[in-house]
Every structure is written in C-alpha cells, then in structure tokens.
Amino acid sequence: xxxxxxxxxxxxxxxxxxxxxxxxxxxxxxxxxxxxxxxxxxxxxxxxxxxxxxxxxxxxxxxxxxxxxxxxxxxxxxxxxxxxxxxxxxxxxxxxxxxxxxxxxxxxxxxxxxxxxxxxxxxxxxxxxxxxxxxxxxxxxxxxxxxxxxxxxxxxxxxxxxxxxxxxxxxxxxxxxxxxxxxxxxxxxxxxxxxxxxxxxxxxxxxxxxxxxxxxxxxxxxxxxxxxxxxxxxxxxxxxxxxxxxxxxxxxxxxxxxxxxxxxxxxxxxxxxxxxxxxxxxxxxxxxxxxxxxxxxxxxxxxxxxxxxxxxxxxxxxxxxxxxxxxxxxxxxxxxxxxxxxxxxxxxxxxxxxxxxxxxxxxxxxxxxxxxxxxxxxxxxxxxxxxxxxxxxxxxxxxxxxxxxxxxxxxxxxxxxxxxxxxxxxxxxxxxxxxxxxxxxxxxxxxxxxxxxxxxxxxxxxxxxxxxxxxxxxxxxxxxxxxxxxxxxxxxxxxxxxxxxxxxxxxxxxxxxxxxxxxxxxxxxxxxxxxxxxxxxxxxxxxxxxxxxxxxxxxxxxxxxxxxxxxxxxxxxxxxxxxxxxxxxxxxxxxxxxxxxxxxxxxxxxxxxxxxxxxxxxxxxxxxxxxxxx
Numbered sequence: 020x021x022x023x024x025x026x027x028x029x030x031x032x033x034x035x036x037x038x039x040x041x042x043x044x045x046x047x048x049x050x051x052x053x054x055x056x057x058x059x060x061x062x063x064x065x066x067x068x069x070x071x072x073x074x075x076x077x078x079x080x081x082x083x084x085x086x087x088x089x090x091x092x093x094x095x096x097x098x099x100x101x102x103x104x105x106x107x108x109x110x111x112x113x114x115x116x117x118x119x120x121x122x123x124x125x126x127x128x129x130x131x132x133x134x135x136x137x138x139x140x141x142x143x144x145x146x147x148x149x150x151x152x153x154x155x156x157x158x159x160x161x162x163x164x165x166x167x168x169x170x171x172x173x174x175x176x177x178x179x180x181x182x183x184x185x186x187x188x189x190x191x192x193x194x195x196x197x198x199x200x201x202x203x204x205x206x207x208x209x210x211x212x213x214x215x216x217x218x219x220x221x222x223x224x225x226x227x228x229x230x231x232x233x234x235x236x237x238x239x240x241x242x243x244x245x246x247x248x249x250x251x252x253x254x255x256x257x258x259x260x261x262x263x264x265x266x267x268x269x270x271x272x273x274x275x276x277x278x279x280x281x282x283x284x285x286x287x288x289x290x291x292x293x294x295x296x297x298x299x300x301x302x303x304x305x306x307x308x309x310x311x312x313x314x315x316x317x318x319x320x321x322x323x324x325x326x327x328x329x330x331x332x333x334x335x336x337x338x339x340x341x342x343x344x345x346x347x348x349x350x351x352x353x354x355x356x357x358x359x360x361x362x363x364x365x366x367x368x369x370x371x372x373x374x375x376x377x378x379x380x381x382x383x384x385x386x387x388x389x390x391x392x393x394x395x396x397x398x399x400x401x402x403x404x405x406x407x408x409x410x411x412x413x414x415x416x417x418x419x420x421x422x423x424x425x426x427x428x429x430x431x432x433x434x435x436x437x438x439x440x441x442x443x444x445x446x447x448x449x450x451x452x453x454x455x456x457x458x459x460x461x462x463x464x465x466x467x468x469x470x471x472x473x474x475x476x477x478x479x480x481x482x483x484x485x486x487x488x489x490x491x492x493x494x495x496x497x498x499x500x501x502x503x504x505x506x507x508x509x510x511x512x513x514x515x516x517x518x519x520x521x522x523x524x525x526x527x528x529x530x531x532x533x534x535x536x537x538x539x540x541x542x543x544x545x546x547x548x549x550x551x552x553x554x555x556x557x558x559x560x561x562x563x564x565x566x567x568x569x570x571x572x573x574x575x576x577x578x579x580x581x582x583x584x585x586x587x588x589x590x591x592x593x594x595x596x597x598x599x600x601x602x603x604x605x606x607x608x609x610x611x612x613x614x615x616x617x618x619x620x621x622x623x624x625x626x627x628x629x630x631x632x633x634x635x636x637x638x639x640x641x642x643x644x645x646x647x648x649x
Contacts, residue, residue: 021080022049022067022493023092023166024178025145026187027154029231032173034063042176042183043067048359049094049179049493057081057090062147062154064092071096071384071498073118074276084124085112088150091124094179095142095164096498098271098505103137132157132226135240139271139506143221145177153230160241161390161504162223162482165489169218175229180490181218181361185640190218192641196442199603199633200435204447206365206424206629207483209454211237213362214636223482242457243477245470245513257519260511261556268505269295272386279500280304280382282374283331283339285324287550287557287566288388290331292502294560296386297335304381305337308374310575311345322576327565334562342377344370344575346584349628357635358646359494365483367628370575372491379495389488390503393473393481394512395550396520397570402472407531411455411462418472419451425626426612434612436605454478465528466517519552546570578624582617589613593630599637600630 024042026034036058043054043065050067057064066080081092097103100119103126108114112125119140126134127146132155141163146155156177158166168177169190176184184190198212211219221227225237252260269292273279281293283305297303309325325341332339349369356372357363378385392398404421408414426434428447435442454475462468485501492499502508518524523546547554547569558566581589592598593613596606609630616623639646 021069021094022046022179022183023094023143023145024065024183024187025092025154025176026063026189027147027175027229028061028173029175029229029234030173031061031231034058034061036063038187038189039063039065041186041188042178045186046178046180046183048496051496053079055080055092057092057147059090059147059149064090064145064147066092069383069493069496069498071275071277073116073120075116077116078118078120080120082120082124084128086128088148089124089127090147090149091120091127091144093120093123093142093144094166095140095144095159096272096500097123097138097140097142098274099137099139132228135226141501141504143179151230153228155226155228156221157226158221158223160224160506161477161485161509163485163489163501163504165486166221167213167218168221168227170229170234171217175234179493181213181215181640182358182646184218185215185645191216192645193217194603194637194641196438196603197445200431200442200445201447201450202363202633203426203434203629204423204428204431205451205479206363206625207479208362208364209450209479214633215362215640220486223478243474243509243513245473245477247464247466247470248514248516251516254519257515257552258556261552262559264505264508264511265291265502265556266295268502268508269386270299271505272500272502273299275384277383278304279384279386280306280378281337281386282378282388283307283328283337284388285327285331285565286388286570287554287561287568288391288503289386290328290561290565291391291553291557292386292388293331293337294335294557297337301336303335303337304378305332305335305339306374306378306381306385307339307341308370308377309341309343310370311343312576322574327568331561331565340377340381342373344373346580348373349575349577349580350585350588353631353635354639355494356491357632358639360487360490360632361636361640362486363629363632363636364487365480366487367574367577367625368487368491371487372494375492375495375497375499379492379497382497384498384500385492387488387499387501388503389484389501390481390509391550391553392570393477394503394509395515395553396469396473396517397549398476399521399523399546399549401476402469402521403527405468405472406465406527408462408468414462414468414471415448415452415455418475419448422451423447425629430608434604434608436608437601438603465524465531469517469521469524515552520550521548522551523548577628578616578622581624581627582619586617589617589627589631592634593627598634599641600634602637 052070053068055066064081097119100122143164143166193216195216224241227237228235307328309323405418615621
C-alpha cells in the first residue's frame with residue numbers, strides 16, 4: 020500500500036526531479052517506509068512505500084518489468100498474485116521478489132494493458148511504456164484506490180491525492196463551480212469531477228493513456244452488472260456457495276507480511292469479517308468507535324454500538340480497543356480531516372478518521388466491511404422508492420428525487436445565486452441519468468428496478484465510501500482492505516436473485532400493483548429486510564441477534580450536537596459573512612437552511628457537515644494561504 024505521483028511532459032521536456040519529490044513528499048503519510056523515483060526524458064514516476072508484502076528492498080518501486088519495457092509505480096494489493104505468479108512462471112518468468120508488484124509488472128510484459136482483466140485486488144497504478152513512449156494510468160474494478168490526473172497544456176500530472184498534483188507547480192487550485200453544484204445536490208460526485216477545475220478522478224474500472232500525439236478518453240475494462248438469473252439454484256446451493264466465497268475472500272485478504280486486524284462496529288458486515296478472520300488468526304485485534312449519547316435524542320439513541328461490538332469481541336476472543344467520540348471532536352479534527360480527505364464525499368466521515376487513527380496505533384492492515392450493503396441489498400427502503408415506475412425515465416425521476424441529499428434541484432438557483440449565471444446550465448438530472456449510460460431502458464420486471472438501483476448505488480454511493488475509506492486510513496499510514504469486494508464474491512452477488520436479498524420484496528410489489536400510489540411508510544424505513552442470504556449464512560459465525568438486527572449506519576448524533584454543544588462552532592463558521600463559501604453560495608439562502616436545523620424544524624445535519632467541510636476545503640486548497648506549496 021503506497022502513494023504514487025508523477026509528471027509526463029508530452030513534448031519531451033525534461034521532467035523535474037525536484038517537482039517530483041515535492042509531489043511525493045506531500046503524500047508521505049501514504050508511504051512512510053521509503054521513497055523511490057524514476058526519471059527518463061519527459062516522464063517522472065514517484066513512489067512512497069508502506070511495506071505490507073515483501074518487506075525487503077527487492078520490492079522497491081518504481082519497478083521495471085523483466086523485459087525492461089515497462090516501469091510501474093503502483094499502489095494496492097493484488098490478492099491473486101500467487102496464481103498469476105504460477106501462470107507467469109509457466110511462461111518462463113523468474114522472480115526475485117515475493118511481493119505482488121513484481122507479478123503485476125511481469126503481467127504487463129506478458130499481456131500488456133489487458134493484464135487488468137486478470138487482476139483480483141485493489142489498485143491504482145501508473146505505467147510508463149518505454150518502447151511506445153506512452154503513459155498508462157489505471158484503477159481497480161470498484162474504485163477502492165483513488166487516482167487523480169490533470170492535463171495542463173502538454174503536461175500530464177497524476178497522483179494518489181489531489182494535493183500531489185497541486186504540489187507540482189503545474190496545476191491551479193481553482194474551484195470547479197459545476198462540481199460544486201454536483202456535490203451540493205448529491206453529497207457526492209457521479210462524474211469524474213472534483214471540487215477543483217481541471218483535476219479529475221479516473222473512473223473505477225478504467226484506464227487512460229497519454230503519448231506525444233494524443234490524450235485518450237478513459238477506457239472502461241469492467242463494470243457492475245446486477246441481473247436476475249433466468250434459472251434459480253436452490254437456497255441451500257446459494258448458501259453453500261456464499262459460505263465458500265466468504266471464507267475464500269477473507270483468506271485471500273489475510274495474506275500479509277504485517278499483522279492484519281479488523282474493524283468491529285457492532286454490525287453484521289464487520290462482525291462477519293472478524294469472525295472469519297479470527298478462525299485463521301487467533302487473538303486478532305479489533306477496533307470500535309462509539310458515541311457519547313448524553314445529549315442525543317430520538318433515533319440517535321441507537322447510534323452507539325459498543326455493547327454489541329464488545330459482545331462479539333468476547334465471542335471471537337479478539338484483543339479489543341475502543342474510542343468514544345463526544346460533541347466537539349468533529350471541530351477538533353476538521354482541519355486535518357479536510358486536508359487528508361480533500362474533496363468531501365458521502366456522509367459525515369470524521370468518525371472514520373478517528374477509527375483509522377485508533378487502528379493505526381496497533382496495526383498496519385485492517386479489514387473493513389465496506390461493500391456488504393451494496394452487494395447484498397442492505398438499503399431496501401431506498402430501492403423500494405423506485406418500484407412501480409411505468410418506464411425507465413419515470414424510474415430515473417423517482418430515484419433522482421430521492422438522491423437529492425443536500426439541496427433540492429428546485430432550490431439550486433436560490434442557493435447558488437452569486438454564480439448562477441455560470442452554472443444554470445448544469446442539469447443534475449442529466450448527471451444522475453448519466454450513471455446508467457450503458458444500461459438497457461426496457462425494464463419489464465420489478466426485479467429489474469431493484470437491480471438498477473443496486474447498480475446505481477455500487478457505482479456512486481459505494482465509490483464515495485471507498486474514496487473516504489482510502490483517504491482517511493492512509494492519512495494514518497494504515498492499509499484498509501475490503502474483502503466483500505473480492506472479484507469472485509462480487510460476481511456471485513451480482514447474479515443472485517433479488518428475493519434472496521429482500522425478504523419483503525413480494526409484499527411491496529403486491530402493494531404497488533394492487534394499490535398504486537399507496538404510501539406504505541414502513542417499507543421506507545430502516546428494517547432488517549435486506550441482505551437475507553448473507554444474514555442466513557453468517558448466522559453460522561456470528562450471534563443470531565446481530566445477524567437479524569436492523570441495519571445501522573456508522574453515524575454520530577450530529578443532529579443533536581449541531582443544535583447543542585456544537586452550535587457556537589456552527590454559527591461561527593456558517594453565520595459569518597466572511598466565510599469563503601459565500602463567494603459561491605447565497606448567504607441568506609444558506610443561513611435560512613441552517614437555521615431550520617438549529618431551530619429543530621428540519622434535520623439538515625448532512626448539509627451542515629458539508630458546508631463546514633467545503634468551507635475548510637476552500638481555505639486550505641485555494642487562495643494565497645493554501646497549505647500546499649509551489
């Protein structure tokens with residue numbers, strides 16, 4: 020696990036080793052165990068190393084392929100590297116490193132960029148093809164590892180983090196107004212955009228190439244495909260296969276030359292991974308972040324899951340550590356969190372920051388349960404909102420309406436009044452619709468609507484979660500692994516029937532067919548209807564009450580804290596006329612929305628968090644006082 024950065028002058032101008040080192044120094048937290056550089060004519064590749072596999076210097080990067088044609092700077096883990104090694108050895112390759120980087124760069128010798136299709140793992144890498152003088156950038160199927168790039172004239176810049184690109188001296192930190200509209204609609208980015216103009220995030224499952232003659236468009240080599248099987252296997256067969264694949268995925272991701280630990284939130288996903296890991300690694304270390312609920316109310320009273328986590332730690336015999344967050348912890352970490360998170364994404368992510376900080380004090384590698392919900396149907400109350408649509412465009416409209424998480428489309432003109440003339444052309448509905456650009460529009464069965472929703476959330480919500488997971492773990496030099504995103508497990512989950520995921524699916528379909536328009540609110544609330552197949556299989560390993568429990572997100576009681584202990588902080592930042600966000604947003608409109616929360620009228624905790632986060636981002640990444648240096 021590492022950090023990568025680099026420069027490619029397409030006109031052949033020499034790449035500056037000084038600039039390259041500045042780019043890698045600013046992401047040294049991603050790889051405190053070493054640094055490396057490759058400079059050749061117009062290209063420079065930089066690397067910061069966090070030693071996980073093959074701790075020797077034989078795994079030093081950038082690394083050249085056996086033929087000498089390719090040079091790679093790589094961040095990630097290839098979990099099927101042993102199988103690939105055997106295949107490559109059969110072709111005559113020999114290896115002096117026991118790690119996966121040597122396998123990856125040899126795979127490029129053997130199969131070129133098509134080697135991507137053979138990889139099972141998480142990765143982002145840059146490869147310089149010395150023969151064709153072409154630079155390739157690539158990301159894993161799901162977007163577990165981020166990779167940003169910018170094209171400035173004849174210069175291509177890339178890095179694991181935005182700040183590496185900015186540190187090069189070749190890129191400007193200018194706010195992207197269209198990206199700002201996209202973020203404040205969805206609390207996420209569904210396109211390649213970031214908050215900074217001209218800096219893009221390479222899409223998951225894509226590669227892109229640059230040479231002296233052209234800059235290619237990103238090329239997709241893999242995409243999610245949730246489909247209802249034409250013939251169903253028996254429940255017993257599905258359970259047996261899922262059990263096998265879960266054991267296999269965890270076993271693959273326990274391979275490490277450093278100790279592997281696990282998050283243990285109190286929920287089923289992290290509990291399942293911990294249970295399976297504990298079978299192979301006795302006395303594994305586990306980590307839980309809980310919340311002081313002294314001032315919480317309503318649904319927030321269930322946010323602290325420490326008791327369930329402690330019980331599972333007892334059952335699995337883990338070495339367990341906890342941290343309790345209180346009102347005020349958000350403002351204490353906001354500056355550092357924003358620096359590392361860069362562009363904000365889904366949810367209020369500061370609890371993840373503290374969880375990673377806790378885990379990093381005891382471990383270098385940690386298992387996380389990210390992906391279980393998106394693969395196995397963990398959010399049924401969201402999918403059901405789009406059932407009953409009469410055609411694809413109606414489906415898009417219904418789901419688009421639900422996913423306006425921060426500011427409704429009808430309010431964008433009022434909120435973005437200072438810059439509306441520059442962004443009024445942005446259609447957030449078209450952005451939403453664009454997620455489905457490869458999908459057939461003839462939805463004929465209710466199952467199709469559910470599978471489209473699963474696809475949408477895997478492409479957008481999951482991707483946002485993975486970006487946050489990477490940034491906040493690597494901020495503490497911690498490698499976070501996500502076993503639910505093992506290729507074989509993902510392929511299986513995509514082809515299982517909807518009814519194996521949602522137990523109340525038939526009831527909701529019946530209501531939609533017989534009583535269209537009926538608002539059955541209980542189906543739009545968080546329940547234990549979801550992940551049915553996964554729950555059934557995991558009862559073999561985790562306490563039944565945990566497997567059957569209602570879905571619980573990892574959230575702090577910020578709705579209460581923003582009205583209580585943190586109200587002065589919120590007012591100082593957001594009710595301040597000098598706040599940087601008011602260069603783009605209308606003060607009166609924002610204050611009205613924030614006041615609705617502070618007065619108890621509407622829960623706008625996500626909007627308040629996003630406003631605070633973006634304000635801090637603007638302060639740190641744009642203007643004369645930006646923390647990166649030129």
